[in-house]
Amino acid sequence: MYIPFNQLPSHARLWIYQANRPLTDAEQAEIKPLLERFATEWSSHGKGLQASAELLHNRFLVLANNETATAASGCSIDKSVNFVRELEQRFGVTFFDRTRLAFLQDGQVTLVGMSEVKEKVKAGEINKNTLYFDTLVDNYGELQEAWPRPAGTSWLSRYF
Structure with a gap:
C-alpha cells in the first residue's frame, strides 16, 4: 500500500540510495511513477507493505516502510535492491557506490x-x-529533523 512520503510516521524505516550524478528533470519525471508503483506493489511474504518512495535533491532515492504495520523481510528487501538495480540499468546511473x-x-x-x-x-x-x-539515516523522523x-x-x- 502506497503512502505519500510526507505522511510517513517518524519511525518509518528508510533505505537511502545516492546517485553518482544528478538526475535530470526528465529522468525524475520518468522515475517518480516507477517509484510509486514499486511502493504500491512492494510486499513481504504476500502482505503489502505500507511503503513510500521519493527522490530528494536530484540525487537521492529513498525507499520507506512503516515497519509497525508490516516489517520488510529479507526477500522484500532483496526485491527493493533488484528494483534499484533495474533503475541503474535503465537510466545509466549508479546508486550503490558507497565510496x-x-x-x-x-x-x-x-x-x-x-x-x-x-x-x-x-x-x-x-x-x-x-x-x-x-545515507545511514534509517528513519523518517531523523531524515526530517537532521x-x-x-x-x-x-x-x-x-x-x-
Missing part, C-alpha cells in the same frame, strides 16, 4: 571520495559545519 560522500556546498550536492576527506578537511573545504547527507546534518555531528566528527 563517495555527499555534501551540500553553495546550494549544490557535491561528492567527495572517502580517500579525499582528510585532504578536504585539512584544506578547509570541509569543516564540522559543512552539511553532510548521511538531513543533511553538520558533518561534525555525524560519524565524520573524528576528522575535526
Whole structure:
C-alpha cells in the first residue's frame, strides 16, 4: 500500500540510495511513477507493505516502510535492491557506490571520495559545519529533523 512520503510516521524505516550524478528533470519525471508503483506493489511474504518512495535533491532515492504495520523481510528487501538495480540499468546511473560522500556546498550536492576527506578537511573545504547527507539515516523522523546534518555531528566528527 502506497503512502505519500510526507505522511510517513517518524519511525518509518528508510533505505537511502545516492546517485553518482544528478538526475535530470526528465529522468525524475520518468522515475517518480516507477517509484510509486514499486511502493504500491512492494510486499513481504504476500502482505503489502505500507511503503513510500521519493527522490530528494536530484540525487537521492529513498525507499520507506512503516515497519509497525508490516516489517520488510529479507526477500522484500532483496526485491527493493533488484528494483534499484533495474533503475541503474535503465537510466545509466549508479546508486550503490558507497565510496563517495555527499555534501551540500553553495546550494549544490557535491561528492567527495572517502580517500579525499582528510585532504578536504585539512584544506578547509570541509569543516564540522559543512552539511553532510548521511545515507545511514534509517528513519523518517531523523531524515526530517537532521538531513543533511553538520558533518561534525555525524560519524565524520573524528576528522575535526
